[in-house]
Amino acid sequence: MGIGVAVATWVCAKLDDMKTVTDEDFFAEVPLFSEFEGVTDAANYRPLPDGWVLALADIVGSTPAIAAGRYKDVNMAGASVISAVLNSVDKGDYPFVFGGDGALIALPGSLEKAARDALAAVQVWVEEDLGLTLRIAIVPVADTRAEGLDVRVARYSASPYVTYAMFWGGGTSWAERQMKLGRYGIDRAAPGTRPDLTGLSCRWSPIDARHGEIVSIIAIPGEGRPGQEFRDLVNGIVAITTEQNRDSHPVPADGPNLAFSVHGINREAKATAPAGRRLRQKLIIFLQLAITVVCYKLGIPLGRFDARRYKRDVAGNSDFRKFDDGLKMTIDVDAEHLKRIETLLEAARAKGIARYGLHRQASALMTCFVPTPISRDHMHFIDGAAGGYAAAASRMTGKVLATAPHQT
Secondary structure: OHHHHHHHHHHHHHHHHOOOOOHHHHHHHOOEEOOHHHHHOHHHOEEOOOOOEEEEEEEEOHHHHHHOOOHHHHHHHHHHHHHHHHHHOOOOOOOEEEOOOEEEEEEOHHHHHHHHHHHHHHHHHHHHHHOOEEEEEEEEHHHHHHOOOEOEEEEEEOOOOOEEEEEEOEHHHHHHHHHHOOOOOOOOOOOOOOOOOOOEEOOEOOEEOOOOEEEEEEEEEOOOOOOHHHHHHHHHHHHHHOOOHHHHOOOOOOOOOOOEOHHHHHHHHHHHOOHHHHHHHHHHHHHHHHHHHHHHHHOOOEOOEOHHHHHHHHHHOEOOEEEEOOEEEEEEEOHHHHHHHHHHHHHHHHOOOEEEEEEEEOEEEEEEEOOOOOOOOOEEEEEEOOOHHHHHHHHHOOOOOOOOOOOO
16 A cells, blocks of 8 residues: 555656646746846756747837937837737736847747737837837747757746746847847838837836946857856856845835926826827826825825835836846946946956946936736836946947937
């Protein structure tokens, strides 16, 4: 009897190990890690399932828009890609990354049609309402593997309520290059087509640096794939940032100041309401803000909405650092720590270990995806307020990018 029970237990364990994880559950089944240093640990990553696709987008000619001080519009366009695609697939738990002037979302092949339609719609909206040109593409993960690359994903717990995807394997970088070469494009939608941008928000004013400067950093492997020396570089940079309060997080622990951007509210109204209903939408937003301020100052919850808790969650749920075939972070850092980071980066560049770009500015920008403020899983995308990741990327390629004061 004892042997029979043991055999049955072993068989059940093996069957459990072999259980099929559905596409819908894949990302949720990826193990969580909560220390950011885990981005360099290959054991935290899982390959995307066969048959998945990458939905990508970025702004064409973001340089002149940044030079004109329109980086908030550029950020809004990038975040709108995430909002449109996730809304089109019923906000499923799929991995994505915000890149400042663009975004990437990984999806099962069964959702490719929905993603194509969402990307085409957001492309038209960005052009007609923001006056920017959005480049879009859908790249099969299988094609990256045919190139000897891969798309592996990890799941970083930024807070108890929000996780962000980290990507490794070279596949996402290859897919982005293909998009910029004009491959894997998507047919244009009809003029006037609007995406579902429910939850897209950019109400907060820029967040001023408290330690010194807001610095946007991009570092990628010198030879395409991260080896141990590159992983050591990333760990060294992260270790320096942890010496400052809250790992050099640019958003205060109790959330951003209650300062709101009129331009941001106008952008949000454009995103979430058609032309004939935007005045009404602005009034609704102003009313929501007024209620938030009153509830915050009095410390009184409104039903299930707690303004003080929400503001704290904004800080905890922010994506100020990430890994997408390389390190990206926007941090609030003083001169001494920044000098040490630059020394590490420059030494790595000289040895061919990494290429990097770094851009300094006085404040950070936040663009948000808040399907409902009652739930605590709202997401907040951080970038520099005067060029950010796009300016850092331009410096990495050797370009000089002049930036004008940002629009708030």
